Amino acid sequence: MARLNPSTAINRENPFKRNWLSTSLWILLGLYLVYSFNAMGLSWQRISDGLGFAGKLLDKMFPPNFSRWELLLNGLGESLEIAIISSIAGIIISLFLGLFAARNMMPGWVSTPTRTFIAICRTFHPVIIAILFVKSVGFGALAGILTLIVASIGFIAKLFAEAIEEISLKQVEAIRATGASFVSVILFSVMPQVFSRFIGFSTYQLDSNLRNSTMVGIVGAGGLGGTLFSAFQRFDYDFVAAILITIIALIMFGELLSNIIRGVFR
């Protein structure tokens, strides 16, 4: 093709040149994947062996054995209590922490430490927190409740703070101009703007706590997880199946509960 302007006959850089850096990074990733497969001893042989074991396990699980329903019901009740107590306590604490962490409502010397605290709550997986609490307050439901409160704070306090940071300050200014006290300003200009989102976050957290309440028992922090773990260890796979079905029912129930709460506050 003829040049538009022959007088400036310099070669421009090709914008679609191969980027050697990104190419080599892709190659490295591929090599690492192959290496990892080898290091883990993964092979088709291993996978087909594994599937055989899974088949035997499923065979032993059916039919589920509900004969020890009292034990099951006890564990279920405890899990439900852990979930509800920790959700409500976690939500109430998060309401305050979320407000203190909101940078548009609080000066930096309040919001920064609060944010740091929330971030620390979110750092560890609930299993690790549960182990820490079991070691410090002993086996049982208390450790589970404390674990899930910490987990709830780490998650929803942050979401609360972000919701508060997105509100319209015009409404806040108007209420402040009426001579309202700080708490009244929060109640009448911040809460109306964030309330429906708070309900959404809270029901999500309740749902998540129901799931986690069956997990904390595995490390000895109370609830259905403990029953599940000991059933595994005693190879009572039919009882394991019964517990798993119960957990599914519990989560379904949680879903239903969340929908009802959302409906009420719409």
Add this chain to the structure above:
Amino acid sequence: MSSTQAFLEIKGLKKEYVAGKPILKGIDVTIKEQGIIAIIGPSGTGKSTLLRCINRLIDPTDGEIVFEEKDICKAQNQQLRKLRRHLGMVFQEYNLVERLTVIENVLTGRLGYMSAWQAWRRKYSQEDINTAFELLEAVGLSEQAKQRADSLSGGQRQRVGIARAVMQDPRIILADEPTSSLDPKTAVEIMELLERFSLEKNIPALVNIHDVTLARRFAKRIIGMSEGQVVYDGSPENITDDHLKKIYGGESWLD
């Protein structure tokens, strides 16, 4: 309050957002009369800053604002809130709490008189509730009392905004461009409402306004501001084209 005492005395008010770049360069204004007092001037000249300094939504850098025998600039916390509740503010973009109902928005005007605990349980006195409904009637919105504020039109919202300000039992109404987001007919109606309430309550209404014609029609006194200073302060009849040139600069816009 005796007739000779001023509602508001502003002395040497200065405000700098950035040090060394004052937006208000020493304002001296004394308000003794009731009715509408218009503050005119181009955008960015400090009209809004002036009003917001009066109720301390903005902290002034220097100067004195004497209101009810107290210096607003020095008031803190409880004392500031007690002064604020007698300063009813009307906003350009209404600033209603959109998710609350219209009647609740009007009742927020009483928050300065209640503890947060009372407010949380919505324990308004029967008298306040009666007043709120009467005010809604006065601004012509009784029908909409139970609707959410975000369902109203601009003009309706501003009426609620005015009702909220009057609900505070103000000694002064501050209105920051209350009409500039509205059509000309609604704007006149809003000015009429402000005039009516200020005369009924025997209080002044300080109104920031762009529209010189509207200011001339309603104001008893016009304060012209330019570049952070008061350049005209007097009756609307005496304001001349020369004054307007001085306030707004240039003359091509005058015909």
